[in-house]
Amino acid sequence: MKAILSTQNKYIKTLLQLKDKSRERKKTGLFLIEGVREVSLAIKGSYEIDTLLFYADLFSKAQLDDLQLSLEQTNNTEHSKRVPEFPANIIEISKDVYEKLAYRSTTEGLIAVAKSKPNLLKNLTFKTEAPLILVAEAPEKPGNIGALLRTADAANADAVIIANPKTDLYNPNIIRSSVGCLFTNNVVTGSTQEIIDFLKSKNINIYAAILQESVAYHTQDFTKPTAIVVGTEATGLSEDWRVNATQNIIIPMQGEIDSMNVSVAAGILIFEAKRQRNFK
Template sequence: MKTILSTQNKYIKELVSLKDKSRQRKKSGLFLIEGVREVSLALKGNYTIRSILFYPELFSVEALTNLINNTKIEVIEISKEVYEKLAYRSTTEGIIAVAETKNHDISNLTLTTKTPLILVAEAPEKPGNIGAILRTADAANIDAVIIANPKTDLYNPNIIRSSVGCVFTNNIATGSTEAIIAFLKANNINIYSAILQESVPYHTQDFTKPTAIVVGTEATGLSEDWRVNATQNIIIPMQGEIDSMNVSVAAGILIFEAKRQRQFK
């Protein structure tokens, strides 16, 4: 087992760069995972873990041994100063993993059911919203989450934190709006776009068939391509003074209506 005590160590500096810079994550194909649950879910999601760094005052060798379960992962003991340099969260658990990113291009998306339920989110920017969407998708156990025209690195520490690791439990794809629409049509998946124009209340539609529910940002909504290519545009009827709601809340309402119709199968 290696030990690193100095924050000036070259490897530690590289990891700090992974934590702070999206460009470095994309260049290296690596990212950091912080937290016991998050690392556990990444292992369950078949992510390749290059190394695990732990601070023994917070996370014991015994707990680490149980976590990695005899897998061949490099283990590095680190000092309190090194851990605090790498840790993103104020509530600490003493463990950080270095993992390989996955290729999430829409061309690699595989669906395992004939009647998939998919959530498409176009151009979400706020990591907190993306994390909340991924938590909802995991709770509903839907078949895929597709992010169109992504504005934020999927392995941003804020997304991992706010999704409580659900970034590792969902079947996720990314791509341009044009490529995603082509994928959905090629697979005969009905498109229900949450948009004001030419829309009907969401609960009037049949979501038991192959279904993609598409949501946009609160600021700009969905692009025109989703309106004209939709099987049906849908709205959530609003009874207050404003005409929009948080995208993750809207996604939750629509997804669980589809799950209700499918009798939560």
């Protein structure tokens, strides 16, 4: 097993570029995952792991063996989705190297180098006849994107579509704030017009959370193929959604302000859809 002890190692410098620069992640098709749960979810979500790095004082070789065993058992379970093979490239790293690579101050000593997916809208398919989709237009804050992904995972949504993304999906802030839900959701990106055209071609009803020409969200039938579309708190949704929506919807506000955090609004709307579907 290889060991890297110096932060000046050429490979470690390459990994630091992946950690800090979206351009490098896009150019190489690689990104970093930090944490045992996140790495496990990525592998189970069919992400290919190129390399595992571990700091033995926090993540022992015995834990590494346990992780490998659990993934092998997942593959041996009847009807389970086949996950990629455990990576052959495993590197033990020093405390200095780990602290340089780690994004969080308190983690379990495990970092993976993974291969990104294309996340293309044209590849999106559904397993159900009445899919429930969460669409978010131009979310800027990685924390909000992470929260949206957690909401979609909790509701077992069929897909999350990011329109006009302002940051790449493999930003370490998104992975951290989603607690690995980036890997548990079916996530794709596209332009607003591409997404509208896609939804219409699939006969999916579009419910846009927008003030103009709207009705209260709970008056609508979300049991049919449904896309719930939310925008940013600052600017809301673009005009294209207003004019192309099956129905514009609003969450009635009873306080002094007229808006709420996008992830909170998405949670209210998507779980109303789940309630109507008897949480199926």
